[in-house]
Amino acid sequence: MLQRINLAHGEGGELTYRLIKDVFEKAFGHGEHTKHDSAIFQCKPETIALTTDSYVVKPIFFPGGNIGKLAVAGTVNDLAVSGAVPKFMTAGFIIEEGLPLKDLKEIVHSMADEAGKAGIRIIAGDTKVVEKGSADQLFINTSGIGTVESGHKLQPKHIQKGDSIILSGTIGDHGIAILSAREELGLLSDTVSDCASLNGLIQSLIHTIDGIRILKDPTRGGLATALVELCEDFHFNCEINEGSIPIRNDIHGACDILGYDPLYLANEGKMILLVDSKMEEQALQVLRSHPLGENAAVIGQVTGTTNSAGKLYLKTPLGTTRSLQRLAGLMLPRIC
Amino acid sequence: MDSMAPFSDPVLSQRSAEAVIQLAKQYIQLNGRKPVFMEVCGSHTMALAKTGVKTRLNEYVQLIAGPGCPVCVTDQRTIDSMISLSKERGSILCTFGDMMRVPGSKHSLLEAKTEGKDIRVVYSPLDSLRIAEKNPDKEIIFLGIGFETTIPLLAAAIKEAEQRGLTNFSIWMTTKLVEPVLRALLDAGEIQLDGFLLPGHVSVVLGKESYSFLTEEYKMPGVISGFEPVQLLSSIYKLLQLCLENTAEIINDYPYAVSSSGNAAAKSLMKKYLQPGDEDWRGIGTIPNSGLVLKEKYQNFDAKRKFKITIDSPRKTKCRCGEVIRGLTAPEECPLFSKACTPANPIGPCMVSAEGTCAAHYHYMKEE
Amino acid sequence: MCVGVPSKVIRLEENRALVDVMGSKIYVGILFVPEVKINDYVLLHAGQAMTIINEEYARESIEEWRNIIDGQHGTLF
Numbered sequence: 001m002l003q004r005i006n007l008a009h010g011e012g013g014e015l016t017y018r019l020i021k022d023v024f025e026k027a028f029g030h031g032e033h034t035k036h037d038s039a040i041f042q043c044k045p046e047t048i049a050l051t052t053d054s055y056v057v058k059p060i061f062f063p064g065g066n067i068g069k070l071a072v073a074g075t076v077n078d079l080a081v082s083g084a085v086p087k088f089m090t091a092g093f094i095i096e097e098g099l100p101l102k103d104l105k106e107i108v109h110s111m112a113d114e115a116g117k118a119g120i121r122i123i124a125g126d127t128k129v130v131e132k133g134s135a136d137q138l139f140i141n142t143s144g145i146g147t148v149e150s151g152h153k154l155q156p157k158h159i160q161k162g163d164s165i166i167l168s169g170t171i172g173d174h175g176i177a178i179l180s181a182r183e184e185l186g187l188l189s190d191t192v193s194d195c196a197s198l199n200g201l202i203q204s205l206i207h208t209i210d211g212i213r214i215l216k217d218p219t220r221g222g223l224a225t226a227l228v229e230l231c232e233d234f235h236f237n238c239e240i241n242e243g244s245i246p247i248r249n250d251i252h253g254a255c256d257i258l259g260y261d262p263l264y265l266a267n268e269g270k271m272i273l274l275v276d277s278k279m280e281e282q283a284l285q286v287l288r289s290h291p292l293g294e295n296a297a298v299i300g301q302v303t304g305t306t307n308s309a310g311k312l313y314l315k316t317p318l319g320t321t322r323s324l325q326r327l328a329g330l331m332l333p334r335i336c
Numbered sequence: 337m338d339s340m341a342p343f344s345d346p347v348l349s350q351r352s353a354e355a356v357i358q359l360a361k362q363y364i365q366l367n368g369r370k371p372v373f374m375e376v377c378g379s380h381t382m383a384l385a386k387t388g389v390k391t392r393l394n395e396y397v398q399l400i401a402g403p404g405c406p407v408c409v410t411d412q413r414t415i416d417s418m419i420s421l422s423k424e425r426g427s428i429l430c431t432f433g434d435m436m437r438v439p440g441s442k443h444s445l446l447e448a449k450t451e452g453k454d455i456r457v458v459y460s461p462l463d464s465l466r467i468a469e470k471n472p473d474k475e476i477i478f479l480g481i482g483f484e485t486t487i488p489l490l491a492a493a494i495k496e497a498e499q500r501g502l503t504n505f506s507i508w509m510t511t512k513l514v515e516p517v518l519r520a521l522l523d524a525g526e527i528q529l530d531g532f533l534l535p536g537h538v539s540v541v542l543g544k545e546s547y548s549f550l551t552e553e554y555k556m557p558g559v560i561s562g563f564e565p566v567q568l569l570s571s572i573y574k575l576l577q578l579c580l581e582n583t584a585e586i587i588n589d590y591p592y593a594v595s596s597s598g599n600a601a602a603k604s605l606m607k608k609y610l611q612p613g614d615e616d617w618r619g620i621g622t623i624p625n626s627g628l629v630l631k632e633k634y635q636n637f638d639a640k641r642k643f644k645i646t647i648d649s650p651r652k653t654k655c656r657c658g659e660v661i662r663g664l665t666a667p668e669e670c671p672l673f674s675k676a677c678t679p680a681n682p683i684g685p686c687m688v689s690a691e692g693t694c695a696a697h698y699h700y701m702k703e704e
Numbered sequence: 705m706c707v708g709v710p711s712k713v714i715r716l717e718e719n720r721a722l723v724d725v726m727g728s729k730i731y732v733g734i735l736f737v738p739e740v741k742i743n744d745y746v747l748l749h750a751g752q753a754m755t756i757i758n759e760e761y762a763r764e765s766i767e768e769w770r771n772i773i774d775g776q777h778g779t780l781f
Contacts, residue, residue, distance in 0.1 A: 250727030460751025
């Protein structure tokens with residue numbers, strides 16, 4: 001087999017066939033499904049969660065993962081934070097010609113690994129090869145299907161004043177890991193991306209804690225943007241304490257060097273949890289007994305519900321508050 | 337760093353704020369009004385807003401943002417020139433991230449990049465030399481903005497380029513100096529000030545002595561400050577003390593970073609490559625000798641000589657950044673503030689730069 | 705005006721130093737701090753060390769400031 005992907009791999013002929021057989025089927029193990037143009041499967045109960053996402057991360061390999069692991073974990077997390085049990089997913093690969101075959105194999109294998117860990121099956125896929133320069137090495141598009149068990153639904157309607165806001169761990173790890181891996185700004189960091197599937201942790205929360213109002217994974221745009229979106233969509237005001245937000249020292253350091261605000265850095269293995277304050281301690285216990293939630297912390301409270309879009313406030317160590325907005329445009333390093 | 341940690345300690349910050357408020361109350365009792373201080377440096381503006389110091393002191397001390405945000409004081413025509421520079425054939429424009437979103441008359445560098453122009457964000461001016469070495473067939477132009485903290489880095493880049501014999505590297509100098517603009521502000525007499533919170537990092541280069549004109553010629557006290565909450569509060573406290581004692585003095589409240597005479601190596605490098613030149617300041621106009629430009633001898637590295645740029649007259653907007661920079665207008669008094677002009681869609685540079693008065697206000701002060 | 709970050713020098717080369725800011729590292733120029741030594745703290749701006757931070761002065765400053773606010777509270781409260 002050739003060492004690099006070329007345009008013929010996407011022409012539907014012999015090379016495409018070999019690529020599917022040798023790379024994708026081998027990793028995802030679904031020979032039966034590939035005989036049809038669609039995957040046909042049964043799915044119970046009737047409440048279904050469906051999500052789609054595209055992954056264009058640069059570089060495609062980074063400390064703590066690669067674009068494939070990210071695509072599976074990202075899809076799983078989108079389903080899981082909606083309260084669904086992830087079941088099936090699809091993966092469409094847009095490959096820039098010239099991508100080393102061994103890179104593709106490694107990526108596909110880590111997808112299979114991550115899917116195995118998360119208990120989701122990759123049951124349909126597609127491959128397209130585009131000319132050099134038409135894509136940046138590899139893009140992956142996914143769809144995910146999950147089922148929502150009755151009795152374990154999230155209750156955003158019950159959000160009320162005093163509800164606790166819990167964060168499952170440190171912020172900014174993914175953002176800084178990617179930045180450092182890009183080597184563009186000279187930042188040297190041992191930071192590893194937090195990229196991980198959260199569905200196991202979320203299921204144990206949903207099954208043991210009553211009063212979970214809502215879950216959200218603060219991916220691009222970071223913690224602040226995710227919370228602003230929750231406040232606006234679910235009509236509540238909240239206040240988070242600057243000093244309570246878990247953040248690693250090296251992330252602080254990297255942000256100081258480049259002039260970034262960690263509140264806006266991307267995360268790929270963290271979640272925000274709004275929960276009845278009476279259940280706060282129990283929720284923390286469940287989170288902290290899981291490796292993906294060991295640094296969980298209460299970062300703030302809901303301060304009231306509103307009739308329209310709510311606001312996010314940050315309490316400074318001086319005791320003053322200021323409102324936070326969603327990320328405005330690109331994050332750029334600054335000297336001023 | 338252990339010895340610096342207490343400067344951001346929350347408990348000490350709160351006690352420091354109490355101390356400042358006590359002293360400010362004395363001032364208010366004596367004078368029947370709040371003391372009015374200008375923080376010259378934009379990073380101070382941002383730190384004061386972000387840490388909550390400004391909000392905490394709001395009732396007791398009036399803090400006015402000064403002209404020390406290099407992005408904000410960059411003239412519209414200069415930004416337009418930079419954007420048209422990016423259209424030069426075979427050029428790679430390198431810039432600090434700060435400049436990317438600043439709107440010119442038609443669009444920003446970020447938009448120019450989206451159109452396919454080769455514009456790169458670098459962390460250090462020296463990074464652009466590496467780009468020049470890797471691209472010998474391209475002209476690399478660095479957008480040289482900044483005050484005295486940053487200017488030595490531009491001089492260092494010229495020195496390196498000279499040593500490496502690079503002929504495809506030049507800097508578009510549009511630097512700004514602290515003393516001329518403070519003089520211009522004070523001479524105009526438009527704002528009533530009781531003292532200056534002086535920029536910590538500019539002072540690293542210039543030294544405490546460089547501010548003697550303030551006390552000698554303008555009888556104006558000043559305190560050189562760091563950027564953590566305790567440093568800011570301590571400096572404001574000392575400024576209040578000077579005002580209460582009616583003493584026009586300069587206090588160096590950042591002595592572990594700032595010396596009396598500044599950084600000799602940085603100063604001599606600037607002196608070797610650069611000389612004073614007139615600069616256009618947004619909202620203020622041209623101030624004679626208020627910037628540093630390349631000496632004739634180094635004109636090969638001067639992008640302004642290398643490339644002839646023609647630009648149209650800048651478009652007029654209702655943006656009042658010019659007055660905001662001079663401390664005459666508060667951001668919310670501008671008709672565009674938080675309506676047509678937001679950090680996501682900025683019209684004036686004060687809304688673009690994170691340390692711009694309007695952006696700091698929008699992010700950190702706005703309650704609703 | 706200018707971002708400046710205290711960072712610790714952990715490796716020294718002829719023209720540059722590797723500095724550490726709470727675990728994140730970056731190479732910086734040392735043109736303006738020719739006397740810099742390993743373990744010094746420098747103030748970092750856009751890839752250059754601008755000055756060496758005098759830790760002793762920093763400790764003295766914070767002590768002096770504590771005394772001022774203690775003194776003030778002593779007389780006022």
